Structures are given as structure tokens and as C-alpha cells.
Amino acid sequence: xxxxxxxxxxxxxxxxxxxxxxxxxxxxxxxxxxxxxxxxxxxxxxxxxxxxxxxxxxxxxxxxxxxxxxxxxxxxxxxxxxxxxxxxxxxxxxxxxxxxxxxxxxxxxxxxxxxxxxxxxxxxxxxxxxxxxxxxxxxxxxxxxxxxxxxxxxxxxxxxxxxxxxxxxxxxxxxxxxxxxxxxxxxxxxxxxxxxxxxxxxxxxxxxxxxxxxxxxxxxxxxxxxxxxxxxxxxxxxxxxxxxxxxxxxxxxxxxxxxxxxxxxxxxxxxxxxxxxxxxxxxxxxxxxxxxxxxxxxxxxxxxxxxxxxxxxxxxxxxxxxxxxxxxxxxxxxxxxxxxxxxxxxxxxxxxxxxxxxxxxxxxxxxxxxxxxxxxxxxxxxxxxxxxxxxxxxxxxxxxxxxxxxxxxxxxxxxxxxxxxxxxxxxxxxxxxxxxxxxxxxxxxxxxxxxxxxxxxxxxxxxxxx
Amino acid sequence: xxxxxxxxxxxxxxxxxxxxxxxxxxxxxxxxxxxxxxxxxxxxxxxxxxxxxxxxxxxxxxxxxxxxxxxxxxxxxxxxxxxxxxxxxxxxxxxxxxxxxxxxxxxxxxxxxxxxxxxxxxxxxxxxxxxxxxxxxxxxxxxxxxxxxxxxxxxxxxxxxxxxxxxxxxxxxxxxxxxxxxxxxxxxxxxxxxxxxxxxxxxxxxxxxxxxxxxxxxxxxxxxxxxxxxxxxx
Numbered sequence: 108x109x110x111x112x113x114x115x116x117x118x119x120x121x122x123x124x125x126x127x128x129x130x131x132x133x134x135x136x137x138x139x140x141x142x143x144x145x146x147x148x149x150x151x152x153x154x155x156x157x158x159x160x161x162x163x164x165x166x167x168x169x170x171x172x173x174x175x176x177x178x179x180x181x182x183x184x185x186x187x188x189x190x191x192x193x194x195x196x197x198x199x200x201x202x203x204x205x206x207x208x209x210x211x212x213x214x215x216x217x218x219x220x221x222x223x224x225x226x227x228x229x230x231x232x233x234x235x236x237x238x239x240x241x242x243x244x245x246x247x248x249x250x251x252x253x254x255x256x257x258x259x260x261x262x263x264x265x266x267x268x269x270x271x272x273x274x275x276x277x278x279x280x281x282x283x284x285x286x287x288x289x290x291x292x293x294x295x296x297x298x299x300x301x302x303x304x305x306x307x308x309x310x311x312x313x314x315x316x317x318x319x320x321x322x323x324x325x326x327x328x329x330x331x332x333x334x335x336x337x338x339x340x341x342x343x344x345x346x347x348x349x350x351x352x353x354x355x356x357x358x359x360x361x362x363x364x365x366x367x368x369x370x371x372x373x374x375x376x377x378x379x380x381x382x383x384x385x386x387x388x389x390x391x392x393x394x395x396x397x398x399x400x401x402x403x404x405x406x407x408x409x410x411x412x413x414x415x416x417x418x419x420x421x422x423x424x425x426x427x428x429x430x431x432x433x434x435x436x437x438x439x440x441x442x443x444x445x446x447x448x449x450x451x452x453x454x455x456x457x458x459x460x461x462x463x464x465x466x467x468x469x470x471x472x473x474x475x476x477x478x479x480x481x482x483x484x485x486x487x488x489x490x491x492x493x494x495x496x497x498x499x500x501x502x503x504x505x506x507x508x509x510x511x512x513x514x515x516x517x518x519x520x521x522x523x524x525x526x527x528x529x530x531x532x533x534x535x536x537x538x539x540x541x542x543x544x545x546x547x548x549x550x551x552x553x554x555x556x557x558x559x560x561x562x563x564x565x566x567x568x569x570x571x572x573x
Numbered sequence: 574x575x576x577x578x579x580x581x582x583x584x585x586x587x588x589x590x591x592x593x594x595x596x597x598x599x600x601x602x603x604x605x606x607x608x609x610x611x612x613x614x615x616x617x618x619x620x621x622x623x624x625x626x627x628x629x630x631x632x633x634x635x636x637x638x639x640x641x642x643x644x645x646x647x648x649x650x651x652x653x654x655x656x657x658x659x660x661x662x663x664x665x666x667x668x669x670x671x672x673x674x675x676x677x678x679x680x681x682x683x684x685x686x687x688x689x690x691x692x693x694x695x696x697x698x699x700x701x702x703x704x705x706x707x708x709x710x711x712x713x714x715x716x717x718x719x720x721x722x723x724x725x726x727x728x729x730x731x732x733x734x735x736x737x738x739x740x741x742x743x744x745x746x747x748x749x750x751x752x753x754x755x756x757x758x759x760x761x762x763x764x765x766x767x768x769x770x771x772x773x774x775x776x777x778x779x780x781x782x783x784x785x786x787x788x789x790x791x792x793x794x795x796x797x798x799x800x801x802x803x804x805x806x807x
Contacts, residue, residue, distance in 0.1 A: 368609060397687070400685055404665070411666075419667075419668070431764070432770075435770060435774050435778070436770070436774055438774070438778055439772050439774045439777045440780055441777075442777050462667050462766070462767045463768075465766060465768050466769070469769075469770040469771065472770075472772070473771040474771050474774045477772070535771075
């Protein structure tokens with residue numbers, strides 16, 4: 108049979124609180140038990156010790172002066188102020204010589220030494236008589252046959268022990284209650300933080316992708332967890348954004364070439380055509396399809412890149428790669444009557460993916476070649492940048508990018524209208540930006556060295572050096 | 574449009590591809606290039622065929638029913654199979670490529686591909702085996718000669734000066750003399766780039782090389798194959 112348990116009792120919080128108080132209770136119990144027994148033990152041994160001392164002194168008196176001296180000594184002690192002991196001395200025939208009590212308490216005359224517990228009557232000032240508990244030791248006197256009792260009132264001891272017991276009985280439940288309360292409070296705090304996480308998760312599930320876990324700045328484990336979760340959400344949001352953007356981009360940038368393609372085929376179908384013009388149409392069509400596929404691949408590559416799924420980091424000589432690319436591009440610039448200059452510092456290494464960085468640098472050079480007019484100039488510089496970075500800078504003498512448009516051109520498919528006539532997927536700078544980000548660097552765009560009407564573009568790919 | 578391959582280069586090619594339309598397309602491309610084609614539609618049958626018959630080259634799709642391409646090739650190589658293989662796959666990442674080459678493929682081509690690219694790469698596969706057998710020190714193509722040891726290049730006895738990169742470019746072309754090589758093949762094999770520099774940089778390098786080897790001679794050796802790439806006349 109299952110018992111319905113209130114939901115809060117099933118929480119980790121409650122279990123933690125329970126565990127906490129159980130542990131606290133066990134610890135307190137152990138402490139109190141130790142305290143109790145050690146106190147009782149101390150009281151007992153202290154009483155024994157004082158009793159031993161008493162007997163030693165009285166024994167000395169008996170040794171020196173016999174029965175006479177002993178009884179005198181006992182009498183002295185009985186009248187001394189502040190004495191806590193009670194005495195009773197009897198002779199060999201059992202007659203009382205001196206003492207507090209009317210007679211010896213019940214004892215076994217066979218034994219030389221024995222401990223006795225008894226009650227005695229004590230008259231109060233108001234005339235009543237009360238019974239008081241006492242503990243004592245009876246010693247038979249050697250060579251004489253008499254016996255000496257030294258006893259003390261145990262009520263004081265009992266009172267101390269009783270007070271300790273009372274204290275324990277009062278303190279234990281209060282402590283238990285407090286520990287339970289404390290446990291509940293502490294774990295409720297934790298539960299509230301956990302609830303915040305759960306609420307954030309629910310909000311995100313509900314489509315509120317911008318929602319974040321509140322971080323208090325205390326640096327505790329919940330804060331650290333919150334920060335991790337927030338970082339994860341940032342990444343997820345970025346990915347979703349990227350997917351959405353990819354979808355839009357595909358819709359936007361692939362629809363128009365596909366429509367053109369369709370129109371062309373439609374026309375080819377409807378018109379009687381010579382073999383030559385049919386061939387020409389088909390060839391153009393294939394080219395168009397290739398462009399579409401190229402754009403498609405670029406979109407996918409960029410999406411993977413932004414998801415951080417591509418690239419293998421190895422230590423690589425960036426100077427060498429730049430030299431090679433300069434050598435690769437130099438003839439192409441030459442062909443376009445563009446002057447090409449490169450200045451590359453040697454032996455600079457970075458931790459990165461050779462293909463990705465190569466592609467990024469090639470994109471920058473490709474852009475420069477495309478947008479620089481005949482007779483213009485292009486330069487590639489590789490030099491150490493600030494704070495342990497390396498700057499790969501490509502400067503051209505083309506039209507440049509106005510400052511207000513720079514943020515846009517690194518976004519996907521954002522090409523300036525004037526650039527629409529140039530071939531390309533419009534993903535070049537976006538890819539450079541993504542590659543930079545993936546390697547912990549950035550892409551910086553600035554004016555080149557040209558006059559204000561055609562300043563040219565200075566594109567710097569800044570990467571951390573290895 | 575495709576380079577008509579001479580009869581002596583004709584090969585028997587095994588195509589392992591489950592998509593029948595793609596398989597027919599590959600077959601058509603290869604048959605047009607002068608080769609004969611045998612097809613297998615799943616990994617298990619492909620492996621059996623590759624083991625039981627003698628092929629000059631094989632084209633293997635990566636994602637296959639029964640047995641995927643990587644496993645197929647690994648098992649084939651482990652059992653001592655030497656037939657050169659080209660992976661054909663929609664998975665075109667550099668990592669995927671490396672996986673394919675590690676599994677024992679000689680080349681890797683991402684889908685979609687241009688027919689000329691496939692034809693050129695399959696043809697390049699066929700030439701691999703003899704090259705590996707005896708180390709060559711002198712390459713010849715017509716009256717063009719390249720000494721790999723002295724790094725001297727002559728045409729009809731006349732010395733030609735080449736930059737280091739031009740030398741490597743010409744070496745690759747000469748090793749594949751008579752075959753079509755594509756721009757992508759040049760980028761991968763001569764420059765060792767797995768990325769696309771976009772600008773027609775390769776064309777410019779080839780035309781510079783052409784200027785050096787063909788300029789003073791009547792008969793051009795280095796031809797542009799429209800829509801495909803280049804061919805150095807053998």
C-alpha cells in the first residue's frame with residue numbers, strides 16, 4: 108500500500124533537512140552523553156578523594172593517640188564550620204562514642220571496609236524532620252573492634268546530576284527542533300535556487316530563448332551552475348539564431364537563382380530552338396546550378412563553423428601560409444594590372460586550423476582582387492599585433508566600405524548594393540569573421556590609404572599567437 | 574565536352590552506389606570517358622565483387638546499405654586488396670575526407686561533383702599503380718623533359734627556368750600526362766589546399782607555366798579542357 112506523501116516531503120530539500128537534523132541530533136546526543144558521564148565521574152572521584160583524605164587524617168589521629176585522640180578529632184571536625192562530612196564513631200561493643208547520627212546505619216560487621224547508602228533524619232528549624240540521602244564508608248578500627256563512619260550528604264551530588272539531566276532533557280528537543288528548522292531554512296534556500304533554474308528552463312522551453320538564470324554574484328555553486336547554464340543558453344540561442352538565419356538566407360538567396368533557372372528552362376521548353384542555342388541554354392543552366400550549389404555549400408559550411416563543429420587546432424606557421432597565399436595570388440593581381448606587395452614577418456605561429464585560416468585569408472585577398480580597379484594596389488602584411496596577437500592585414504585601393512556599413516558586411520549575405528554585380532556568394536567576410544571568432548580572434552575593418560572618395564579597405568584578421 | 578580517353582587508358586571500374594540514378598550517372602560519365610563499368614548496389618555485394626573480380630579502380634559511396642563504405646574499404650584493404658579507390662560522398666568536410674583516406678581510399682570527392690572532375694580523378698587513379706612500382710627520375714611528355722634529381726626542365730633540348738611552384742605544377746601535370754586534371758585536383762595536390770581560393774588563381778598560374786613551356790614552340794603541349802581543367806599532351 109502506498110501512502111500519499113505531501114509533495115514537499117519528497118523533495119531533496121526535505122531529505123537534506125532531515126539528514127542534517129539527524130546528524131546534528133546524533134552529534135549533540137554523543138556530546139551530551141559524554142558531558143553527563145564525565146561530570147558524574149568527576150563528582151564521584153572527587154568525593155572519593157576527599158573521603159580518602161578524611162580517613163587518612165583520622166587514621167593518623169588514631170595511630171598517634173588511639174581511641175581518645177580519634178574521638179576528639181572527630182568531635183573537632185563535627186563542630187568545625189563548613190564541614191560537609193558527617194561522622195559516627197562507636198566502640199567495640201557497638202556503643203556510640205561520638206557522631207551525627209543516633210546509631211550506625213545498617214552494615215555488615217564482618218567487613219573491614221564497606222560503602223553504605225542510607226537515609227538520615229535531619230531536624231529543620233521549624234521543628235519538622237526530613238529524610239536526607241547519604242553515602243558513606245565504614246572502617247573497622249584495628250586492634251580495637253570499634254568502627255568509624257564518614258558520610259556525606261548525596262543530595263548535592265544528586266542535585267547537580269539532576270540539573271545536568273534536566274538541562275539535557277530541555278536542551279535536546281530544542282536543539283533538535285532548531286537543527287530541523289535550520290536544515291529546512293538552508294535547504295529551502297537551495298530549493299529556491301533550484302526552482303529558479305527550473306523556471307528558467309521552463310521559460311526557455313516555452314520559447315523565451317532570451318531568458319537567463321539570475322546570478323547573484325556570490326560565486327557559490329548555484330552561481331557557477333547558473334553561469335554555465337547561461338553560457339549554454341547563449342550558445343543555443345546563437346545556434347537557433349544561426350539556423351533561423353540560415354533558413355532565411357537559403358530562402359532569400361537561393362530562391363532568386365532557382366527562379367531564374369526555372370524561367371530559363373520554361374522558355375527553353377516553350378520555344379523551338381536550334382541545337383546551338385539549346386546547348387548554350389543548358390550550359391548556362393549548369394553554371395547556374397553550380398552557383399546555387401556553391402552558395403548552398405558555403406551556407407552549410409558557415410553554419411557548421413558557427414556551431415563550432417569544424418576545425419582542428421594545431422600549431423601552425425602562419426607566416427608560411429601567408430607566403431604561400433601571396434605567391435598564389437600575386438599572378439592573379441598581375442593579370443588584373445593590380446600591384447601586389449607583401450610584407451610578412453617570419454616564424455609567427457598560431458594554434459589553428461590551416462584550411463580554415465587559409466580560406467579566411469584567401470577570402471580577404473579574393474575580395475581585394477575583386478573590388479580593386481585596374482591599376483590599383485593590394486598589400487598583404489603579417490606582423491605581430493598588440494597583446495600577443497598576430498595581424499594579417501589586407502589593404503586594397505578599391506571603393507572601401509563606409510563605416511556605417513562595416514557591421515553589416517560581415518553578416519551573412521550582406522553585400523553592399525554596389526557589389527551586387529560582382530560574382531560571389533556574399534559569404535566571404537562572414538566566413539572570415541566566423542573563422543576569427545572560432546580561433547578567439549576578430550576581424551577589424553577600416554579605411555585603406557586612399558583618398559576620401561575611394562579610401563580602399565583595410566581588413567585585419569587578428570588572431571592570438573601560439 | 575569530356576576528354577576522350579585513348580583506348581590504352583580504358584579501365585574496368587567497379588561502382589558501388591545504392592542510389593540507382595546516381596549509379597547510372599556515374600556509369601554514363603565513366604563509359605563516355607572510355608571505361609567499362611560494373612555496378613554493385615550495396616556494401617556487401619560490392620565487397621564480394623571487389624574481392625572476386627579484377628578491377629582497375631573502384632568508386633565507392635560512403636553511405637551504403639548492408640555495409641558502409643568505410644568498413645567495406647577497410648575490410649578490403651585488410652584482406653590485401655590493392656585496387657585503387659575513390660570515395661564519393663555527400664559528407665564533404667575535411668574531417669570526413671581524412672577519415673576516408675585513412676580507411677584506405679586514394680582520393681575523395683564530395684557530392685555534388687562535376688562529371689569532368691569525376692572522370693579526371695578516376696583516370697588519375699588508374700595511373701597510380703605503375704608510378705609506385707619503379708621510382709622515376711626523368712619524366713617525359715612529348716619533347717618536354719623533367720629531371721627530378723637535377724630539377725632541370727628542357728623542351729627540345731632548350732632549357733626552361735621554372736619557379737619552385739611552377740616546377741611542382743609541371744611535375745604533377747607530367748605525371749598525369751594525357752589525362753585531364755581539374756583545378757581542384759591541382760589545388761589539393763600541388764598546393765595542398767583543401768579550401769577554395771575563389772579567384773581564378775590556378776588559371777593564372779597555369780597560363781604562366783604555359784607561357785614558359787609553349788611560347789617559343791609551334792605545337793602547344795598544355796591544353797585547356799573546357800569545363801574541366803587542363804591536359805598536358807603525352
